[in-house]
Amino acid sequence: xxxxxxxxxxxxxxxxxxxxxxxxxxxxxxxxxxxxxxxxxxxxxxxxxxxxxxxxxxxxxxxxxxxxxxxxxxxxxxxxxxxxxxxxxxxxxxxxxxxxxxxxxxxxxxxxxxxxxxxxxxxxxxxxxxxxxxxxxxxxxxxxxxxxxxxxxxxxxxxxxxxxxxxxxxxxxxxxxxxxxxxxxxxxxxxxxxxxxxxxxxxxxxxxxxxxxxxxxxxxxxxxxxxxxxxxxxxxxxxxxxxxxxxxxxxxxxxxxxxxxxxxxxxxxxxxxxxxxxxxxxxxxxxxxxxxxxxxxxxxxxxxxxxxxxxxxxxxxxxxxxxxxxxxxxxxxxxxxxxxxxxxxxxxxxxxxxxxxxxxxxxxxxxxxxxxxxxxxxxxxxxxxxxxxxxxxxxxxxxxxxxxxxxxxxxxxx
Amino acid sequence: xxxxxxxxxxxxxxxxxxxxxxxxxxxxxxxxxxxxxxxxxxxxxxxxxxxxxxxxxxxxxxxxxxxxxxxxxxxxxxxxxxxxxxxxxxxxxxxxxxxxxxxxxxxxxxxxxxxxxxxxxxxxxxxxxxxxxxxxxxxxxxxxxxxxxxxxxxxxxxxxxxxxxxxxxxxxxxxxxxxxxxxxxxxxxxxxxxxxxxxxxxxxxxxxxxxxxxxxxxxxxxxxxxxxxxxxxxxxxxxxxxxxxxxxxxxxxxxxxxxxxxxxxxxxxxxxxxxxxxxxxxxxxxxxxxxxxxxxxxxxxxxxxxxxxxxxxxxxxxxxxxxxxxxxxxxxxxxxxxxxxxxxxxxxxxxxxxxxxxxxxxxxxxxxxxxxxxxxxxxxxxxxxxxxxxxxxxxxxxxxxxxxxxxxxxxxxx
Numbered sequence: 070x071x072x073x074x075x076x077x078x079x080x081x082x083x084x085x086x087x088x089x090x091x092x093x094x095x096x097x098x099x100x101x102x103x104x105x106x107x108x109x110x111x112x113x114x115x116x117x118x119x120x121x122x123x124x125x126x127x128x129x130x131x132x133x134x135x136x137x138x139x140x141x142x143x144x145x146x147x148x149x150x151x152x153x154x155x156x157x158x159x160x161x162x163x164x165x166x167x168x169x170x171x172x173x174x175x176x177x178x179x180x181x182x183x184x185x186x187x188x189x190x191x192x193x194x195x196x197x198x199x200x201x202x203x204x205x206x207x208x209x210x211x212x213x214x215x216x217x218x219x220x221x222x223x224x225x226x227x228x229x230x231x232x233x234x235x236x237x238x239x240x241x242x243x244x245x246x247x248x249x250x251x252x253x254x255x256x257x258x259x260x261x262x263x264x265x266x267x268x269x270x271x272x273x274x275x276x277x278x279x280x281x282x283x284x285x286x287x288x289x290x291x292x293x294x295x296x297x298x299x300x301x302x303x304x305x306x307x308x309x310x311x312x313x314x315x316x317x318x319x320x321x322x323x324x325x326x327x328x329x330x331x332x333x334x335x336x337x338x339x340x341x342x343x344x345x346x347x348x349x350x351x352x353x354x355x356x357x358x359x360x361x362x363x364x365x366x367x368x369x370x371x372x373x374x375x376x377x378x379x380x381x382x383x384x385x386x387x388x389x390x391x392x393x394x395x396x397x398x399x400x401x402x403x404x405x406x407x408x409x410x411x412x413x414x415x416x417x418x419x420x421x422x423x424x425x426x427x428x429x430x431x432x433x434x435x436x437x438x439x440x441x442x443x444x445x446x447x448x449x450x451x452x453x454x455x456x457x458x459x460x461x462x463x464x465x466x467x468x469x470x471x472x473x474x475x476x477x478x479x480x481x482x483x
Numbered sequence: 484x485x486x487x488x489x490x491x492x493x494x495x496x497x498x499x500x501x502x503x504x505x506x507x508x509x510x511x512x513x514x515x516x517x518x519x520x521x522x523x524x525x526x527x528x529x530x531x532x533x534x535x536x537x538x539x540x541x542x543x544x545x546x547x548x549x550x551x552x553x554x555x556x557x558x559x560x561x562x563x564x565x566x567x568x569x570x571x572x573x574x575x576x577x578x579x580x581x582x583x584x585x586x587x588x589x590x591x592x593x594x595x596x597x598x599x600x601x602x603x604x605x606x607x608x609x610x611x612x613x614x615x616x617x618x619x620x621x622x623x624x625x626x627x628x629x630x631x632x633x634x635x636x637x638x639x640x641x642x643x644x645x646x647x648x649x650x651x652x653x654x655x656x657x658x659x660x661x662x663x664x665x666x667x668x669x670x671x672x673x674x675x676x677x678x679x680x681x682x683x684x685x686x687x688x689x690x691x692x693x694x695x696x697x698x699x700x701x702x703x704x705x706x707x708x709x710x711x712x713x714x715x716x717x718x719x720x721x722x723x724x725x726x727x728x729x730x731x732x733x734x735x736x737x738x739x740x741x742x743x744x745x746x747x748x749x750x751x752x753x754x755x756x757x758x759x760x761x762x763x764x765x766x767x768x769x770x771x772x773x774x775x776x777x778x779x780x781x782x783x784x785x786x787x788x789x790x791x792x793x794x795x796x797x798x799x800x801x802x803x804x805x806x807x808x809x810x811x812x813x814x815x816x817x818x819x820x821x822x823x824x825x826x827x828x829x830x831x832x833x834x835x836x837x838x839x840x841x842x843x844x845x846x847x848x849x850x851x852x853x854x855x856x857x858x859x860x861x862x863x864x865x866x867x868x869x870x871x872x873x874x875x876x877x878x879x880x881x882x883x884x885x886x887x888x889x890x891x892x893x894x895x896x897x
Contacts, residue, residue, distance in 0.1 A: 266715040283714070287762065298868060299751035299774045300697070301680040301841040304740070306865070311752055312736065315729045322726065326718070337713035338725055339764050341757045348701065348772050350753050358762050360713045427715040451720070454712060 072416065072474045073181045077466035080173040084465060087113065087153070087169065088161040097456025098161050102154035102196035103131060103235035108242045110153040114193065115243055117172060121179050126249035130211040130218060131195035131236040134249055137175040139188040139480055145256040147439075147479040149174065149472050150192030151431060152208070156200050160458020162263045162448060162465075167431075168193050170261045170469035174476050177469075185480035187256060194431040195236075201226045209431035212251055213438045257479035258435040259406055261444040261468040263460055265428050267451035275467045276414040277424035277445025280407055282433050283335075283364040284399035286373040289356065290380060292317065294387040296345060296353030307351050311343055313387035314355035320383040321359070321376060328372060335362040335427060364399050364425045400433060406442030406475065413474035419467045440479075444471050486830065486888045487595045491880035494587040498879060501527065501567070501583065502575040511870025512575050516568035516610035517545060517649035522656045524567040528607065529657055531586060535593050540663035544625040544632060545609035545650040548663055551589045553602040553894060559670040561853075561893040563588065563886050564606030565845060566622070570614050574872020576862060580882060581675045581845075582607050588887035599894035601670060608845040609650075615640045623845035626665055627852045671893035672849040673820060675858040675882040677874055679842050681865035689881045690828040691838035691859030694821055696847050697749075697778040698813035700787040703770065704794060706731065708801040710759060710767030721765050725757055727801035728769035734797040735773070735790060742786060749776040749841060778813050778839045814847060820856030820889065827888035833881045854893075858885050 090110045091100030100106045111133055115125045118135040126134045139146065151167020171191040178185065194212070199205025202224045210216030222233035264270075269277050294310035318338055325336040340358035359376065363369045377391040414421035424445055426432075435441045446464035449457070504524045505514030514520045525547055529539045532549040540548045553560065565581020585605040592599065608626070613619025616638045624630035636647035678684075683691050708724035732752055739750040754772035773790065777783045791805040828835035838859055840846075849855045860878040863871075 264715075265712055266717070267720065285714070298679055298842060299753060300699070300749055300776050300843070301678075301865070301867070302749070303680070303746045304743075304750075305746050306681065309751075311732075311755060315732055318725075318729055319733060329718075332717045332719050335714055335716070336718075337723075337763070337765055339713055339757070339761050339766055341725060341755070341760075341766075343753070343755045346755075347753050348774055349751070351751055352753055352755075360762055362714050428712060429714070451715070453715075 071183065072477065073177050073183055075173050075177045075466065075469040075473050077462065079176070080169055080469045081462045081465055083169045083172070084161060084165060087165050091155065093158055093456055095158065095456035097158055097458065098155045099158050100153065100155045101157065101201040102198065103201065103232065103239060107154050108239050111193065111239060112242055114168065114172065115246060121176060123175060124247060125243070126247040127240055127243060128212065128249040128251050129236070130208050130221060130251065131239050132208045132212055133193040135172065135175065135191040137178060137189045139186050140184050141186045144187045145254050146188035146190055147257040147476060148190040148192045148255050149259045149476055150194065151260050151262060152194045152197035154196055154198050156198050156454040158456050159454055160456060162458055162460045163453055164197060166263055166460065166465065166468060167261045170465070170472045173469040174473035177473055185477060187480040187482070189476050189480050197431055202232045206429060206431060206434060209434040213434040214252055215434050215437060218251065255439040256482065257406065257439050258432065258441045259410070259444065259472055259475045260430060260432040261446070261472050262430055263448035263453060263458070264424070264445040265448060265451065265453035268424055269422065269445060269447040270451065272422055273420065274422045275419040275446065275464055276421035276471060278407060278411045278414065278421050279402060279426050279443035279445055280423050281364050281402060282400045282426040282430065283362050284366060284369050284397050285360065285362040286369055286396040287361070287394050288359040288376055289392045289394050290317070290359065291390045292355045292384065292387050294353055297351040299349045299351055302351055308386050309351050310355045310387050311352040313385045313389065314357060316383045316385060317380045317389065318357065320379050324375065324379055325372065333363065334368065334372065362427065366399050369399070400436055402436060402442045403440035406440050409475045409478045410442050410444055410471055413471040416474065417467070417470055442475070444468055485597065486891065487591050487597055489587050489591045489880065489883040489887050491876065493590070494583055494883045495876045495879055497583045497586070498575060498579060501579050505569065507572055507870055509572065509870035511572055511872065512569045513572050514567065514569045515571065515615040516612065517615065517646065517653060521568050522653050525607065525653060526656055528582065528586065529660060535590060537589060538661060539657070540661040541654055541657060542626065542663040542665050543650070544622050544635060544665065545653050546622045546626055547607040549586065549589065549605040551592060551603045553600050554598050555600045558601040559668050560602035560604055561671040561890060562604040562606045562669050563673045563890055564608060565674050565676060566608045566611035568610055568612050570612050570868040572870050573868055574870060576677045576872055576874045577867055578611060580677055580874065580879065584675045584879070584883035584886045587883040588890050591887055592891070599891060601894040601896070603890050603894050610646070611845055616646045620843060620845060620848060623848040627848040628666055629848050629851060632665065669849070669853040670896065671820065671853050672846065672855045673824070673858065673886055673889045674844055674846040675860070675886050676844055677862035677867060677872070678859040679862060679865065679867035682838055683836065683859060683861040684865065686836055687834065688836045689833040689860065689878055690835035690885060692821060692825045692828065692835050693840050693857035693859055694816060694837050695778050696814045696840040696844065697776050698780060698783050698811050699774065699776040700783055700810040701775070701808050702773040702790055703806045703808050704731070704773065705804045706769045706798065706801050708767055711765040713763045713765055716765055722800050723765050724769045724801050725766040727799045727803065728771060730799060731794045731797045731803065732771065734793050738789065738793055739786065747777065748782065748786065776841065780813050783813070814850055816850060816856045817854035820854050823889045823892045824856050824858055824885055827885040830888065831881070831884055856889070858882055
């Protein structure tokens, strides 16, 4: 079987050009979902598609699709892609990589006149980051039926602008593209992304063959004591919610350290609010938020279930309540796609390793629809969601090559 | 020497009546400094004064003075008083007690035709609480020269209203009162106040003979780590400012517990802010605030000076800086006033004990000007700055009696 060589210079050049749309002084990209800048990025992609005559479609939630038609128009298509929106003052590769290597695959196949049975799409999923409209992953979530269209479009940004208005503006900016119904099925999906961690970099490998996306459980903890005068209230009479909450936080951390010698669990307290929050008042209440992630469902259950008991045991003379607010199981990717990613890396001599995705990606929703996999490449020092985000041109080219191979495998399938 | 009996029913009745101005549904008082309600309280006090022909004066910072003239108009006057402003949803006694027992002293002396050499003032110090305008104690602070008039009047509330505008409104509401120059000296000052703690209640004593006002040192602590993705960043690569800050807070608490077996020090962390404060981001920075108080200057120095070293020793892989933002030495009250308070309690058979003021009061600034002391009475369960604040009518009467005795002692002095 034939696997055409991608054009490494072109795919790198496209990254540098797309990064100019919303470029920051710090070398990053500030391109929130469905802003004028993000719409400009979509228009640019549609122009690149148009240069090859690839048809473009938009759907009702603002996802955009660029297609290279297959030889069998009745066969379910396959796809690759990611997103163009960034975090505030984010980087040049998170999202853009997955879109541009997929476009490179289509252009390579077109340039070399290689035909395939199934049509191949570049999917540009809307609002992956969730930085402007909550929640994130909303384009892929609505497309695959995991999220509701009406609720998603009704969502507003910090200025009260609805996503519906913004999607309408995206459509208006691309008047000549087709319309796609939500949920049109795919027969396979592969997404390339920077790792956003350092395993590949540390091992010196080029390709991460992503096997699973880890699960998470999230908890809100409320600790209630009694507010009191900091000058007059002796220690023995205090019910200090700050002390109880920090004792609970420390006990939880020590539990997770003791039960996770291999440093696989991700246990984070990122929100911790003290009330009333005054210089001369012993805190009467603390609210904090636990983000716990793990690739193993058994570990998520065992350690997540331990949280409430540890909190109760360390509450001192305060009250504590622990409420689970969300959970997502670990999701294994399709063995068929995983094997194709691994085979492609081997075929081209890219050093690779099996790896778990610790972050969420659009692929999390696509795997509900079709066989799905992911390809990771290193990012410098694991830094992401940051203007300093950086990737190596050779690694970008390797991602484009693997995605091209896998798309061709999937598109040729019976 | 003659000490007239005060009118216990009247002083209690006045408390209940003043508490109607700004009464809350929860049984407390919400009467922020220089609001319409606080101005109404001043007008009411002026009416009570007028019924006896006591002259009333206002000064440029909004302090009000009610005088019973002495027989020697050239002698430096003496005073007692406190404030009429309350905390938001505060109580009926904090401040009001000190004003109303002083007024009771003047009325008792007037009713019984008892003369005294020095004039005696009821002083109603403006904005003691600092709940509307920062800082608190501003009326007594400006009067005694500890704070600057211009800066204080330029201060604004949350709506941007300056204290200067409000003082003008107070003057306009009392067009017929005299004007007092700031800093007119006193020869003695005594202030009655609820204890705001439980030592008197626990001991079953009526009168607290206040010997000192404790000192304080305040510190801002900044802990800097590195923000990181909570899903992808392994423990070993994190520089979690929340972990470092909570470790520092715990180490400081344990130090103060170990070095303060008698529960005298007041060590409080009431403000603790986590940045960026997002569910899925390992905190990159924490700012917190330490309020440390102690009646002993030696202890303030020793333990306050230990804070930076403890913070540095527990900063883990983060950076920490500790900045002292204010300090006030413990202040002993005048032995002459202390002894007169103790003698009055003994004379009338009120059980008493020597006690330290752990909170700040206007008396802190008056002792810069003249021999000064304080009288405490119990408040139920030590609860203050709260609608539930409550005091016993017998204790209020005892405070009025002691203040009357001490004022008469001070006013008769050569």
